Amino acid sequence: MGQVSRNESELHAFLAPDSIAIIGASADPTKRGYKAMVGLIKGHYTGRVYPINPKVDEILGVKAYSSLGEVPGSVDLAVICTPAATIPGILTECAKIGVKGAVILAAGFRETGAQGAALEEEVLRAARAGGVRIIGPNTSGMFNLHKHVNLLDLRDTKAGDIGFISQSGNMLLALVLEAQYNDYVGFSTYVGPGNQTDIGFDDYLRYLGEDEHTRVAALYVEGFSDGQKFLQAARDITPVKPVVVYKSGATEMGKKAASSHTGALAGSYEMTVDLLRQVGVTVVRQSDQILPVAEGLALMRQSAGKRVAVISDGGGQATIASDRLSDAGLSLAELSEHTRQRLSEILFDQASLVNPVDVAGTSDADPEVLARCLEIVSQDENVDALFLVGMFGGYHTRFAESLLGAEMRAAQAMVDLAGACHKPLVVYSLYAPIKPPPLRSMHEAGLPVYASIEQGVKVLQALAERGLYLQDQDGQPVEDAVRPDDAVKAMFEQTRQDNRDLFEYEAKSVLRTHGVGVAPEVVVRSSEQLESVARQFGNQPLAMKIVSKDILHKSDAGGVRLNLTGMADLLEAYEDIMARCRAYSPDADLHGVLVTPMVRKGTEVIVGMVRDPIFGPVLMFGLGGIFVEVLEDVAFRAIPLSRTDARMMVSQIRGRKILDGVRGEPGVDREALVDLLLKVSSIVAAYPQIRELDLNPVIAYPDGYAVVDARIIVEPSGP
Template structure:
């Protein structure tokens, strides 16, 4: 077979108006306090080379540019319209834009769904008018946009330079903060900015695809308050992150995914940590503090990735070397083990008191010869055990701290570092306590694309992002996602029967679904009358048994006295059967009791939980963690969006803070991790096949050294889907 059946995705239509050749300012104003005036200023002072059409029927010109009474009066085509008029005018204006053939409209006005039902209705009307005319909407309730490589600056921001960071932000103030930070940095510039506003039409997934394609953007950066379509965003990120880095700051903890669910998984899902896990699953670099956004974006834009987590530290002070080691450990990075040849080469150029173990403390060697720092960096960069090099201390300030004559040596050292970065292909990151005053050696590094940070923490966060992206590209990208199983007719009939009876699956039904698709579940029997217990006792013999009530009306079986443990023999089973029925009728006289479930007591092992919810933003999400009654207290869990790859499942197991328990502690046997990974993949494939399943809880699952057993299972039905 020749050729390929894979078709490249179509180029985003957003290019047609985010890089416009003609712009109409609807509501252009001669009042300097109005946005319709400021946008004109931004275009004129920014030397925009396209056509500008101010729309204002009351004045003949604004800032020397002739005005037009309406869109219909404009003689040429219009790519983008900036709409500065009130919300009440928008429905008619979108119809006007459609007739004119306007490709995109930036709607600044607020007063839509964020204000309540009436605003939501107006927003729907505006969207319908825009869609009818083929007009794409940015906003409404947006701060605007710019494309600095196209000289489009509709925000009239000053002292902002064109660069390679694309930024999408639901906060206009966050944009201003980053612009001011970039101005202080002096070397960072932006490509495109958009405020998505209400995302009535264009969402984060659309903007991410645009930035992924945009040739002037080397890193896509997003400030997100809320996703409207998390599934599409994850899919877009899965496609874009192998091409260029994506940085996301997610504000707050989303409550959209939380609901009054009776399952453990439902109670834990929808959290901020879930969102972080899902973003990392598709290669996104997540920053947790707003002051990390620009440093991480700059570092990824310049260096893209590291091949691993092993960092070599060159320091000119013991205190900062210790702090750096602590921060690297906190970030999940490793202090690289330097090879013996590397240590010998270092010893040949450093004073005897220098520390040759990583971190390498030059111990005063550089005080009179700062060029030695560059030589040390070169030596460790050539070590195969090193993935990135981190220079920590006062480089750039030796000529200030000790003698002006050292400036030449620092400049030569800077040039050597720049050349080393070009040759070695490994990230070189510099922290200097002199970074805030920007001495010439540090300016030279920055100008050449070697970032310099004034914070050890920021520099370490950059190293972490580089390592995580590099490892993601090595391990995750290209791995196939788990395919769904073929749904079985008897299982579909089981779901339909439960729906008809207005209940969720009974425990034995949930386990039957798992068994039907090769999940290890202990053998058990459903007993409806006491007379059946003789055969059950004979079948299980001397095994200790557990007995649990089967009822759709009794969710918490233990609270109702509906559970008996460690039962042996027919007599014990009969007594337990009568006690359970009596207890449950006392607990709820109207409960629909279908009998009891009898199963062997589980052997001792390590308890874990596997769960699934259908999150309203991200769709089906799988959770894994240490199980038992404390799961909601400890919250030591990992989340991944379904479907999973094998790497996803393996990473979930390794992500837990309590993973040492799975490895075996204090003489306990280790859990069968491959069996756990296999279980996660099977659950992923089952959930993909049965949209009737809304929530799933397997708690506990007992992990053994050679396999596992699902002890308890709960499945909540997606009633909305079943009745559709």
């Protein structure tokens, strides 16, 4: 396994401490200061422990001190178990003796309201003034089991290679209990980030990325304090270590002030998932997937693709596995004729040799045949991963005790295959919950066995997504920002002064300046100008649209007319649009109308951008037109994008088959859409003045695209 450079994070100094002060240490079993002491003592912590309590001489046999100032040695970590109001003063004392980090257990900060928020700011000022990094406040605590630091006094928790950061103490407890039932999974470091007043998820992720005892970083996240920093940390860590995230809830922050299609769809849970996957994070959607997926990523090779071969001893479970693989975006590998021939030589005539392979009773008296099937299928170049499904491990229980020896030999053969083969082998057994000897021997050798088909499929999906991510990121730099244009910057400044968004023709001029294909158009301020417009465009059909900073949705106001030909049509449409828009919004400032040639029929898509309050500039792509907010079939990526990011956006949406052409319609030029996404990404990266952008619709053709409507919202002027 690759490693990121060691000890760049200052968190090593106190997450793996050689000395700990427990401020508010107690001999009262109901106090957290007691649990911290007991956890260190029973966990056989070998560093120095300094209980701080002015009322006693010793606590649980350890000499106590009345204050930090009396501690005879240096302190790496202070665990503060006192009430919230005492924290600023204690941090000042910590700074005086050079404490590197502090765990603040107390609640009563910004989660309680304005007064608590003010106290939290005071805590942060005190910490920064003294150079003390703080975990929390309002944290469940931390442990480092390889260092024997167990401040939570969790019993029977095994040291292992999964690092876990969780905003929920109950989620930690759930995973600890699940690991105890699993019996093979252990943890390296756990931290409850609490309010993330100082140290955020990005800091913890970098620490786990550098930690030699951590093979996989797993996170339970309710909210990021700085999404952009986390994405960059994940981008740095995921090439060398898997990162698993369970994100709870969905933020609506991006929707509160939304005034565009993109703004209405941003800030969602699905957006967060897309951005995490963009940087190689494995996202799980069920809490019981966290540990199985983390274990699978820690122990198995990633897959080179999504083609899975299923070997099963039962048709029903093979069908279920096939369904779940399809749901996960994986596919059944098409076995070669050579592979099927070799399988036919060892299986009964009634066996199914078409993937999924159903051995049809061949293994009932000879479970070793399953290992031989897996070995044969592993050599097929059409196969990326192997999935054993059924009752393996329980044959000696189900049929005859004499089969135990054969199952043990088969188990060893599977372990050997998993170690020698460059393709992952995932095993599901309905006997996994009772842990019979064959399955126990496999798990002990580092080949996990899953208790549900769904868990096995999720692990296969994670291995495939990680493998493809690592392949796709090789040599795929992000697109550079365009060089800002002085005229565009001046336009942005003028619209700020006018307290308005860009008019459509202005937005299109920004695109045109930076290489985006936009049709010719004319702004008409009075009916007298229509005659020259009619001469300019001749007999081709035209579209006319209202231009007004006060009318956002032109069609709703009657501000759009299509298929206009000749002077008479133009004059009638102009007067009709003006009358309808005045009736729709009597106080609206009607700047004029925009006249442009009609575009030919094609597939409508949307390209949008919004500056999310957590993740910064985010690009969106999906099917366009009026149904974008109804269907919500869109893909998101954080800006800047690589070409791989743009291609995945186009291929990700559920309606991607429409882009390939349906009912005789031709498919669209996907690479042209990819180029458009990259151009928009580069434009947004160059102009921080752009707050939101909507190109809707964009008409995609077999030979390019046409931007029909464009809207750019600029950041408001400062106070």
